[in-house]
Amino acid sequence: MAQITLVGSTGLVGAAALSALLSSPTKLALTTLTRRAVPTPAPANTSTTLTALVQPSLADAVGAPEPLAHNGSVYITALGTTRAAAGSLEGQEKIDYVLNRDLAARAHADGAETIILVSSGRADSASYSGYLRIKGLLEDAVLEMGFKRTVILRPGVLLGRPDARFAENALGYAIRTLRWAGLPVVRYGIDASDVGAAVAQLALEPGEGVHYVYGEEMVALAAKYRAGLGE
Numbered sequence: 001m002a003q004i005t006l007v008g009s010t011g012l013v014g015a016a017a018l019s020a021l022l023s024s025p026t027k028l029a030l031t032t033l034t035r036r037a038v039p040t041p042a043p044a045n046t047s048t049t050l051t052a053l054v055q056p057s058l059a060d061a062v063g064a065p066e067p068l069a070h071n072g073s074v075y076i077t078a079l080g081t082t083r084a085a086a087g088s089l090e091g092q093e094k095i096d097y098v099l100n101r102d103l104a105a106r107a108h109a110d111g112a113e114t115i116i117l118v119s120s121g122r123a124d125s126a127s128y129s130g131y132l133r134i135k136g137l138l139e140d141a142v143l144e145m146g147f148k149r150t151v152i153l154r155p156g157v158l159l160g161r162p163d164a165r166f167a168e169n170a171l172g173y174a175i176r177t178l179r180w181a182g183l184p185v186v187r188y189g190i191d192a193s194d195v196g197a198a199v200a201q202l203a204l205e206p207g208e209g210v211h212y213v214y215g216e217e218m219v220a221l222a223a224k225y226r227a228g229l230g231e
Contacts, residue, residue: 004203005031005069005112007058007103008079010038012158013118016196017078017203022048023229026204033061033068033103062102071111074203075147077104078118089130097134101141114149114206116199117142121156121214143210150210151202155218157189190215197222 004021008014009032021030022040027047032038035056043050053068055061058079061068069075079100086092104115117139122129125136139152198213198221213221 001027001029002204003029003031003070003073004076005033005073005107006076006078007033008077008118010034011078011080012192013155013195013199014076014078016193017076017199018196020197020200020225021203022050024048024200024204025229029070031069033058058103059099062106067110068103069107069110069112073107073110073112074114074116074206075104075107075112076116076118076199076203078199079103080118083131092131093134093137097137097141100138104142105145108145108147113147114151114203115142115145115147116151116153116202116206118153118155118195118199121154123154149206149208151206151213152211153195153198153202153213153218155190155195156215158192158195159189190218194219194222197225201225201228 006014006018006021009018018032018040021028022043024043025045027045028043029049029051031051031053033053033055035054035058037052037054040050053061053066055064077100079095081092081095083089083092086095104117107115119139120132120135122132123135123139124132125140127133127136142152143150195218198218201221201224202213
């Protein structure tokens with residue numbers, strides 16, 4: 001039985017990943033870490049278990065007595081915030097980089113062998129963009145931890161935000177229109193539901209070593225996962 005820990009399950013991609021995993025006919029042992037209790041649908045496989053770890057301060061999970069992950073398990077992180085929500089770039093870095101790094105290190109210490117990290121398309125620790133620099137710093141830190149398998153997803157603009165601004169909605173409409181016309185634009189923007197389904201597929205079949213996943217492959221992985229559900 002696959003053991004999977006998911007952090008960030010209340011965010012756009014994390015919620016999509018959790019929904020996809022709960023839809024799986026495969027028996028799973030799922031663990032989520034959230035700041036508050038969140039209602040979730042019943043799993044498709046009645047033998048699947050879901051353990052909800054609730055920590056009002058996620059940083060407390062780093063030193064908590066109960067394990068964050070299990071020996072040989074898969075650790076997924078879709079944890080992230082925005083500069084606006086964090087109040088500053090420094091505040092965003094404390095969550096997107098420092099907290100993410102520390103939680104991943106705890107999962108590795110607990111025995112997780114696979115990490116699946118939802119990053120960003122142009123993440124680079126040397127970037128002049130604060131956001132891309134933070135994402136790059138996290139990627140670098142994760143790569144140094146020595147997980148047996150490291151999967152880094154690098155999506156473009158995430159489409160499907162319920163609180164999207166006008167410019168984001170306009171970009172999403174343009175990307176979907178061009179994609180419908182057959183143009184290869186998925187590298188620029190991708191539906192969060194596709195990223196979530198790709199994460200679920202990778203959790204079941206992560207491959208070996210270090211693997212970067214971009215837009216086109218994410219869409220293909222999402223399609224493969226949904227085909228397995230009979231959709």
